Amino acid sequence: MKGNVQKKPQISELGEFGLIEHLTKGIKLINPSSKKGVGDDAAVLEYPDKQIVVTTDLLLEGIHFNLIYTPLKHLGYKAAVVNFSDIYSMNARPKQITVSLGLSKRFALEDVDTLYEGIYLACKNYGVDLIGGDTSASVTGLIISITAIGESGKNDLVYRDGAQINDLICVSGNLGSAYMGLQLLEREKTIYEEDPTTQPDLSGYDYILNRQLKPEARKDIIEILGDLEIKPTSMIDVSDGLSSDLLHICKNSKVGCKIYQDKIPIDQSTIAMVNEFHLDPVIPVLHGGEDYELLFTIPLKLHDKINSLSQVSLIGHICKEEEGRYLITTQGSSIELKAQGWNALKDT
Amino acid sequence: MKGNVQKKPQISELGEFGLIEHLTKGIKLINPSSKKGVGDDAAVLEYPDKQIVVTTDLLLEGIHFNLIYTPLKHLGYKAAVVNFSDIYSMNARPKQITVSLGLSKRFALEDVDTLYEGIYLACKNYGVDLIGGDTSASVTGLIISITAIGESGKNDLVYRDGAQINDLICVSGNLGSAYMGLQLLEREKTIYEEDPTTQPDLSGYDYILNRQLKPEARKDIIEILGDLEIKPTSMIDVSDGLSSDLLHICKNSKVGCKIYQDKIPIDQSTIAMVNEFHLDPVIPVLHGGEDYELLFTIPLKLHDKINSLSQVSLIGHICKEEEGRYLITTQGSSIELKAQGWNALKDT
Numbered sequence: 001m002k003g004n005v006q007k008k009p010q011i012s013e014l015g016e017f018g019l020i021e022h023l024t025k026g027i028k029l030i031n032p033s034s035k036k037g038v039g040d041d042a043a044v045l046e047y048p049d050k051q052i053v054v055t056t057d058l059l060l061e062g063i064h065f066n067l068i069y070t071p072l073k074h075l076g077y078k079a080a081v082v083n084f085s086d087i088y089s090m091n092a093r094p095k096q097i098t099v100s101l102g103l104s105k106r107f108a109l110e111d112v113d114t115l116y117e118g119i120y121l122a123c124k125n126y127g128v129d130l131i132g133g134d135t136s137a138s139v140t141g142l143i144i145s146i147t148a149i150g151e152s153g154k155n156d157l158v159y160r161d162g163a164q165i166n167d168l169i170c171v172s173g174n175l176g177s178a179y180m181g182l183q184l185l186e187r188e189k190t191i192y193e194e195d196p197t198t199q200p201d202l203s204g205y206d207y208i209l210n211r212q213l214k215p216e217a218r219k220d221i222i223e224i225l226g227d228l229e230i231k232p233t234s235m236i237d238v239s240d241g242l243s244s245d246l247l248h249i250c251k252n253s254k255v256g257c258k259i260y261q262d263k264i265p266i267d268q269s270t271i272a273m274v275n276e277f278h279l280d281p282v283i284p285v286l287h288g289g290e291d292y293e294l295l296f297t298i299p300l301k302l303h304d305k306i307n308s309l310s311q312v313s314l315i316g317h318i319c320k321e322e323e324g325r326y327l328i329t330t331q332g333s334s335i336e337l338k339a340q341g342w343n344a345l346k347d348t
Numbered sequence: 349m350k351g352n353v354q355k356k357p358q359i360s361e362l363g364e365f366g367l368i369e370h371l372t373k374g375i376k377l378i379n380p381s382s383k384k385g386v387g388d389d390a391a392v393l394e395y396p397d398k399q400i401v402v403t404t405d406l407l408l409e410g411i412h413f414n415l416i417y418t419p420l421k422h423l424g425y426k427a428a429v430v431n432f433s434d435i436y437s438m439n440a441r442p443k444q445i446t447v448s449l450g451l452s453k454r455f456a457l458e459d460v461d462t463l464y465e466g467i468y469l470a471c472k473n474y475g476v477d478l479i480g481g482d483t484s485a486s487v488t489g490l491i492i493s494i495t496a497i498g499e500s501g502k503n504d505l506v507y508r509d510g511a512q513i514n515d516l517i518c519v520s521g522n523l524g525s526a527y528m529g530l531q532l533l534e535r536e537k538t539i540y541e542e543d544p545t546t547q548p549d550l551s552g553y554d555y556i557l558n559r560q561l562k563p564e565a566r567k568d569i570i571e572i573l574g575d576l577e578i579k580p581t582s583m584i585d586v587s588d589g590l591s592s593d594l595l596h597i598c599k600n601s602k603v604g605c606k607i608y609q610d611k612i613p614i615d616q617s618t619i620a621m622v623n624e625f626h627l628d629p630v631i632p633v634l635h636g637g638e639d640y641e642l643l644f645t646i647p648l649k650l651h652d653k654i655n656s657l658s659q660v661s662l663i664g665h666i667c668k669e670e671e672g673r674y675l676i677t678t679q680g681s682s683i684e685l686k687a688q689g690w691n692a693l694k695d696t
Contacts, residue, residue: 017687035399039600040508041434041584042403042498047395051383055390056480056495058448062487086389100406100493132404139410145448145493147404150390160388236389252387339365 011109019135022109023116027130031095033151034129043131045096050151055086061141069185069200072111074213076118079144082239084126085217085292087150089237091158093222094126094150100134102143115144126219156231158296163234163253167297167318170232172221172311174265175242176281179288180273181205181212207269215292221311222294228305232296241289244339247325249297256323257337259316261285261330282335286327359457367483370457371464375478379443381499382477391479393444398499403434409489417533417548420459422561424466427492430587432474433565433640435498437585439506441570442474442498448482450491463492474567504579506644511582511601515645515666518580520569520659522613523590524629527636528621529553529560555617563640569659570642576653580644589637592687595673597645604671605685607664609633609678630683634675 011019024038036044045052059079061067067075080097087094099119103112123130128148188200202209217237225232234253236245242264250257264285274281297318298306306312325337359367372386384392393400407413407427415423428445435442447467451460471478476496536548550557565585573580582601584593590612598605612633622629645666646654654660673685 015687036507041437042401042440042496044438044505045400045402046398047400048397050394052393052395052400053390054393054444054446054480054495054497056446056448056482056493058450058482058484058491058493060450060484060486060491063450063485089389090392092390096402098402098404098495100404102406102408102411102491132402134404134406136406136408137411138408140488143406143408143450143491143493145404145406145491147402147446147495148390149402157392159384339363 011103011107011112014109016135019112020133023112024130029129029131030127031129033095034131037129037131038133043096043098045149047151049154051154051157053087053090053092053150053152053157054147055083056145056147057083057086059144061143066189067142068189070213072114073118076115077122077214079146080119080122080128081126081215081217082292083146083148084122084128084219085237085239087148088217088219088222089235089294090150090152091156091222091232091235092150092152094128094148096129096131096149097123098132098147099130100145102136102138104138104140104142107142126217158232158235159252160234160236160249161252163249163255163297163318164299165255165318165320166300167233168300168303168306168314169246169257169259169295169297169316169318170306170312171238171242171265171293171295171315172218173291173293174267174270175238175291175293176274176284176288177208177211177267177270178215178290179284180270181208181210182290183277184208184273185212205269205273207267208273212290215290217292218294224309224311230298230302230305232298235294235296238291238293238295239289241287242295243286243337244289245295247337247339249295250325253318254321256319256321257316257325258319258323258328259326260328263313263315265313282327282329286337359451359455359460362457364483367460368481371460372478377477377479378475379477381443382479385477385479386481391444391446393497395499397502399502399505401435401438401440401498401500401505402495403431404493404495405431405434407492409491414537415490416537418561420462421466421469424463425470425562427494428467428470428476429474429563429565430640431494431496432470432476432567433585433587435496436565436567436570437583437642438498438500439504439570439580439583440498440500442476442496444477444479444497445471446480446495447478448493450484450486452486452488452490455490474565506580506583507600508582508584508597509600511597511603511645511666512647513603513666513668514648515581516648516651516654516662517594517605517607517643517645517664517666518654518660519586519590519613519641519643519663520566521639521641522615522618523586523639523641524622524632524636525556525559525615525618526563526638527632528618529556529558530638531625532556532621533560553617553621555615556621560638563638565640566642572657572659578646578650578653580646583642583644586639586641586643587637589635590643591634591685592637593643595685595687597643598673601666602669604667604669605664605673606667606671606676607674608676611661611663613661630675630677634685
């Protein structure tokens, strides 16, 4: 948030209905399943031959985001995309979202427009309709609650509980970069707070900053797997960190796992940042979270098929539950996986 | 909120996943359309021959509710019911909800359990499945975001934009009671704040207090209309006040209206309270809001059919847009309807 917002138009002049009208006036519904959007007591959908998936996320200022270094447009984009990611991780496609906002007095109409620009851009990029929502004043801070609805063919859904012994564990893209982006932003914030005349030095860090501030959901991976007729046995998106999210799969599937540190994909710029911070690289990779990569398991017989994909890494395999859940480090030692992912309830 | 919450179990001991597990462990899905509920990245629904309606509401402490006089169980019940009401006002039936909570430190596990008791009771009473949600810490106050999903037959939905000239305007139950309940609670709060040794005197006011603290959605009216094969031409629930909500119908339908003060149903205990507060009775009736009664229009030819229903009052008729939108008072004067309903964005 920039300091001087007084001269911008005031939301109170519009009122709740006026604001909703203002924010949603240009909407054109693009999905056949979106029958009626904003403007009545409820939106109307129709999914005659599909299964419908529903997910919801609550994002709170001071807990999930810090407006000191998060541009509102990026925040809107990310708020939508993290919900799309949950839909993709069911092997489904996002089609609709509702957006509810709580706005404290310090937000002007222009700010809300900027936030919505990001939401609309995400909707456009992922082919999703904004079909409803709620807008309210808040006592303090910004509140964003998004519910996303998606579709899949009747037998296409992939759950967390289907991993089988000997399945391969796969992950898309690379891990730890969003976490290192956050560390960088936090460091620059601290420097700025100590001396507000300094300018944050963020040049050359575009990749990890983008991963933190403007993540993408792996729509492309779902499409590639579909084209190759690979249906994972289980899948989740890496939002809380590899360790926590892989444990979700293992617990729900009642299996163990073994993953190998040297197989876990990590970007060069992430490694550089890890070194700059003198961190153990295991931390961002296992517990970083917010990468929104897809973590999934496939039968061993699909090894060659999946191995041909440059966007996917094989990082280990599923074993019996009694064999435990371990990371084998580059040095050959075993670390038991623990749910140390980002936990908004413990943070405050 | 009671004062001493320190000795209750702490939510932080459970963590986010533990809390969700704790809150949802007893759930049994009852609707055939609910295929999979809490426990994966998304819930799964199936609606082969139906239209689906989706609505969402964000409730914020200090804006929409005051925990000084709102018991948490009532709050949970109301938070769910107001969403069901939006579904009924589409002439649909609620089937699923997702519940997201933001919890500040002062809430103990017992508090959240009590809130959920109310949500589950509402779900039970209305035949709705809780299928998902999100739980987070909040910096200040309690945040409740609910999305409700409902179903209707393909041609059964009723929108706000179908009112026709000469249609009768109908409302269920009575109006203004929730507003007078709120006035009473606010008065007793002020008295208590001035002298904390006083006990609030709420005896004999059960009806209006219940209307404010534990409203019901008019499921019964939707069932009766269905049984009588009456499909309204337009419908909305009275959440912002008769004036605001009737204006929504008129604006969306591009029509005018005339309603009569002496036809508007008002309960005896509401009148008594209006007199005690020396209020103009037009205020709670037109602008009170939160009654969650159904306001709808039907063709003139259904006059006798609707007139036989004790739960429904005929309060006026739809006219041409150029004739305006007016309340005719008991004294015979005309008051132009204005959207002065409760506006959470202007309040703060």
